[in-house]
Amino acid sequence: MSIRLKPNATIGIVGGGQLGRMTALAAARLGYRCHILTPEMDSPAEQVAAGITRGEYEDKAALRRFAAAVDVITFEFENVSAAGLDLLAALRPVRPSPAVLRISQDRVAEKRFVNQAGVATAPWVEVDSAEALDAAIARLGLPSVLKTTRLGYDGKGQALVRTPEAARAAFATLAPKPLILEGFVDFAMEVSVVVARGADGGIAAFEPVENRHRDHILDLTLAPARVGPETAAAADRVARRLAEALGLVGLLAVEMFVTQDGRVLVNEIAPRPHNSGHWTIDACPASQFELHVRAVAGLPLPPATRHSDAVMKNLVGPEEVALWPAILATPGLIGHLYGKAEARPGRKMGHVTRLFPRGALPGGFGLSDALGPLGARICPE
Ligand SMILES: Nc1ncnc2c1ncn2[C@@H]1O[C@H](COP(=O)(O)OP(=O)(O)O)[C@@H](O)[C@H]1O
Ligand SMILES: [Mg+2]
Incomplete structure (x- = not known):
């Protein structure tokens, strides 16, 4: 079913977190409204959206009200039940499809699918x-x-x-x-590729980026990843192949390990905007969120090019969000806050991006330099 949303149409987003917030901001720029389904009060996404259905993801009446308020449905949150999704899909186009979401919800189904597509995992x-x-x-x-x-x-x-x-x-x-x-993979590096596939089958993939975790939470993303051309090409091929094999319409993030001998193994996939793609808001003519909206709306996809290299640092928990005034006072740091009232430990509160001229990022500068004067405080290393 091929639809092309007209300006002023409404995109329904299941989930009210920061991914929905940034999707709604990108949708607004393209002339669309977003309507959020979430059980939470004052969620990051609803603060910037045109409408809200407050309800549990399993509440059939809430799901029906939500569907009736929108033209097409996507999600920023993967833990909706299969029954809930089927109900939504019977009422409105759901992009990516419930079949894609089901695969990504279950690590066994996911790894089986990835291997069947001819792609290696641990x-x-x-x-x-x-x-x-x-x-x-x-x-x-x-x-x-x-x-x-x-x-x-x-x-x-x-x-x-x-x-x-x-x-x-x-x-x-x-x-x-x-x-x-x-x-256990004794990886040399973790990388990810964010790939979009349109309703017409057109594909756009951002270059692989390098991800560093702290306490199992994404801490830093470096774009592009500091890998050789063969590894970058392998990661790109994997992401495109999985998008094709899924029959994806929407966005897919593919998290991968690069082994010590340069092989690429898929860790997990997420059919939605991804934290490791936030740098694209500031470093690319069209961000991951714009590509997501375009795919969901049935619009053509622009190429996933970047005008700059970038480092993205998450602001996690009360300690890191406390850097916000300093970030605002530091030229060259681009800050993003998600509108969360309470800064609990481990909670993603916002992120900060720093841009570099293309080609300036690879090479041996220390990560603490990457964020300028705040580097030593933001990433002591
Ligand atoms: N098989 C593995 N070998 C080595 N490290 C792993 C493995 N699985 C997960 N990790 C580490 O744990 C992190 C989180 O695991 P992941 O499967 O991506 O779960 P989550 O859903 O929490 O993101 C990974 O990014 C990686 O750093
Ligand atoms: Mg992960």
């Missing part, structure tokens, strides 16, 4: 019992990473296990079951 085994755990350890060895298959984010719902005892203890606490055991 070795993995589904684990639904203590016996299956022992067998999985015998196959993959230790250390490995035991994860829930659903509802994990920012490193929650997973444990790095180094001994069989630790694995059994983690098995006892991680929920819901089943779990997945993945071989």
Whole structure:
């Protein structure tokens, strides 16, 4: 079904977080309204949206009211139930499709899909019992990473296990079951590619970027990733292949490990705007959010080019958001705040971007230099 949204049409976004907020801002610039579905009060997305349906994602009446208020539906939040999505999809076009969302909601379905598309991941085994755990350890060895298959984010719902005892203890606490055991990848770098695919099958992919995590939360993204051309091309190929194989209409972020010997392994995929793509707002003529809106609206996709290199630093929790006045006072730092009233530890409150001339980022400057005078405070290293 090919639709092209007319100006002033309404895009429904399931989820009220910062990804929805930045999507709504990009949609507004293209002449669209956004209408948010969220159970939260005063969510980051609704603060900048034209409308809101407040309700639980499983509440059928709320889902129906939401669908009736919009022309097309997308999501910024992956943990909507399959039944909820099917209800929405019966009422309005949902982009990306519920089938795509289902794959990304479940680490086993996701890894199976990725491997079937001919793309490598870390070795993995589904684990639904203590016996299956022992067998999985015998196959993959230790250390490995035991994860829930659903509802994990920012490193929650997973444990790095180094001994069989630790694995059994983690098995006892991680929920819901089943779990997945993945071989531990001693990666040289984590990279990601954000790729958009339009309703006409056209594809645009941003260059691979380099991601650094702190306490399992994305801390820094460097664009482009400091990898060789073969690795960059391999990551790009993987992202395009997965977008095609999914029949994606919308945006897909592909998180990958680059191994010590330069191979690319897919870690996970997310069919929505991604934290590692926030730099595109400031460094690209059309950001990941604009590409997302265009794909969802059935508009043509512009190329995913960048005019600058960039470093993006997340502002996580009360300590980092406390840097906001200093960020505002520092020329060259581009600040973004998400409108969250409460700065809990580990909560993503905003981000800051610094641009560099194209080609200036690769090379050996220290990360603490990357954010200018604030670097030493923002990324002590
Ligand atoms: N198999 C693995 N080997 C090594 N590190 C891993 C592995 N799986 C996850 N990690 C580390 O944990 C982080 C979070 O894991 P991920 O599967 O992406 O879950 P989340 O849904 O929390 O983002 C990854 O970005 C990576 O740094
Ligand atoms: Mg991840």
